[in-house]
Amino acid sequence: MIMNHLKTAFAMSALGLLANTASAQQVPNATPDRPISSQDRFYTSDQFSNTVSVIDPSTNRLLGVIKLGDLTPANLSPLYKGQLLVHGMGFSPDGRTLAVISIGSNSVTFIDTATNAVKHTAYVGRSPHEAFFRPDGREVWVSVRGEDYIQVLDGKTFEPATRITVPNGPGMTIFSPDGKYGYVCSSFSPETVVIDTKAKKIVGRVAQASPFCPDIAATPDGRQVWLTLKDVGKVMVFDAKPPFAVLKTIDTGAITNHVNIARTSRGQFAYVTVGTQNIVKVFRTDTFEQVAAVPVGALPHGLWPSGDGTRIYVGLENGDGVAVIDTATNRLLTTIPIGQGPQGVAYVPGAVPSGDGMANLVPLDMASGKVQLTLSGQGQSQVTLFDQGQVQILQAAVAGLPSKQPFTLGLATKADGTGAIQPLAKFMTNPAGAAIVNAVGPIRQIVADAAPAERRYLVIRTGDPDSQGAVVQKQAH
Template identity: 25%
Template sequence: MPSGQSDPAFSADEIERVRSLHLAKKQRACLISLLLLLAPLASCRRRDFPQYPADYREYAYVTSGGSNTVTVLDLVNLRQDRVIRVGDNPTGLAANPVKNEIYAVNTNSSSVSVIDAQKNAVVATIPVHSKPYFIDLDARGERGYVANSGSNNVSVIDLTRRREIALIGAGEGPGMARISPDGKSLVVTNRTSGSVTVVDPQTYKVRSVFTGCPAATYAVILPDSSKAFVACSGGHQVMVVGLARTDSPIAIEHADRLLTFLDVGQTPVHLALKPDGGEIFVSNFDSDTISEIATQANEVGGAYLVGAHPASAVVSADNSTLWISKFNTGSIEVYSIDDGKTINTVHVGDGPDALAFSAEGHLLLVADARSNDVAVVRVMSRTPGGINRVGTLFTLLPAGKQPNDIVVKAFHVR
């Protein structure tokens, strides 16, 4: 415009229309920028997470001993669903393999809370005996077995009628009662007396007692129900027990028998069994190592230094990787079983302990006992460059005080 000439006058309506057009243009630009920012996140979620049908539900249940609650985490939407009040100091958990029910053991209330997984509410409370800690279920989801450490016995629970139907005497301070996959042997670890009791679950009678396992705690049974392995946490050994099989062509296998003691690291606290049953990985809490046991040969293949205080471990469904919680380092070690080496370290919350995979195995859930949360770890993810990466922290979800066990239940609503 030539100098000395004034701008033409605009009416009030024209000025308002120009302002509106300018504002709309800015809003469109902001919206486009926001969409461009969110697009990678959206594509990442579609690429790395399963797509579920509308009727699919999957929850993780976490006992929190310090707040007398069970926290329910929605694994479809990755958020806390609700917090359920149960008994005093809930510890062990089990998910029914047939029904949509979860069972939480209340140590200081001497009871078991039954949670309906569709309603996510307590629907029954079953009295047991003094100081229970763990519960195990048979393969048909009909019976529950609770070792009562304060009363030196095991409660047998009818899960349909929701009541105790038998009481079996055990050794001193029983910590765990583990039922075999074929339902023919019940293995009880007696921490105080340092012994293992084997029970006939059909007659509720003790078949055998084996001593010499100081602070017997964790136990696993092979998929074919032929052997039990028990961590002697007060020392540095694992007890191996052959379980009676009356249909075996070998006469010696018709009775329970002590097979051997295997030397591992100091203070073995947890046993992780490969899904195929071929190997067991022992968490040696005070040796900072993992020992590898070949289950058919009853031999220790070696020990691997993993970091301060391995507390728990779990093997992936394809038998390829071992995931180890290191209690005093706030991290998870990812160990390649086939390669025999560590492939990643994932930092999580404080005091990682109990571990569980999601139903499809794409997430690992870690109960952080000191920071009162659950770490959600992607088992497999991809970098922006398209490179696969094993183990990355996705998020932390709140739990109650002192989370100490975790189980997962997936189902379709009716």
């Protein structure tokens, strides 16, 4: 009798351990928790240096970068080799393959995580955005945002298999943990679709509150899907199962970039990057209550949990860095310097099964050079000049202006921004009164390094480049 009780108690204990292990999972493939180790890697897609930065999360140290393309102006010539605008990122369920999207060269580069070597490059349709492996590893789904389909690649050969037609401008696909559904949000159409991965047919539709969704995440418990709406500064949450009903829409802030989920000892939380506020907002997934806002640095973009959910790693698009958040306290632990303009990111547990994982990495080199400026007035904008050698890429995260209005970013001879200006870029603000604005040229030399008599000042004025619009923001001294 005593032995039977012991057997019963042992069996119940074992079931409890299995249940705990099964419930402690991170996205996207809902694998059991794995403590941070030197075998893990965190990767960022660096859009302006055309590199992949490789970090050892056990030491929070940059090991080096994988060079996929050249700096500007070399990539302004016909591009016969190398990749341009390295942007999106996904990885295989076994952690052995990284899939890297380059939106300017329409490619998916497959990298061996153990050796950092490129093992295949697949070319797809116009301006792909993200690529993710199905949880069983048999397929890779590429969101071809410049067109209206998902390009499905074979998960082993990486050759094209089929296409799935979706609403125009698919932004990203994420899968349910069991692999039954693929959730595809749109960047140009106000609709997310749910696809049966076996039948390759749309089985559900979710109306988006705006047309521009860049990022989507499924909770590891298989109950919810979260997506970001960058143009209106919101996140939406819908039921991961039929009828895929919308559960909540939350105002988060202008340039809401990415969302990801971490399951911790305190519960399951959604982490959302808010670009113009330089913070990561944290929400409970049961009550949707905001529990924290973590200052991280310039223009946070992609983010991903560690394999055990104890850390969130955040790419800082205008900060050339990775911010590391402790999920137990929701405090910033450290910031790691990386390549230029990180966009998509991935944390891959057990990426390097043996050895130091340093093969085929090169130093950061010029990609570490940047100058940061602030424009203030009506609202505030953060500007980063990414050094490319002869020239710089300028990227401004504009905020606080009237919505859906034309403006011009230019160089003024007067510090107050008045008088004639040399236009750099014309742009239109989104519904949240924000915009991401880009330009290329020898800008640092005249706004930061020039002698006083030759210096120019960055300004934003209303209207088109050929108009004498009012000054709304000017460079802080």
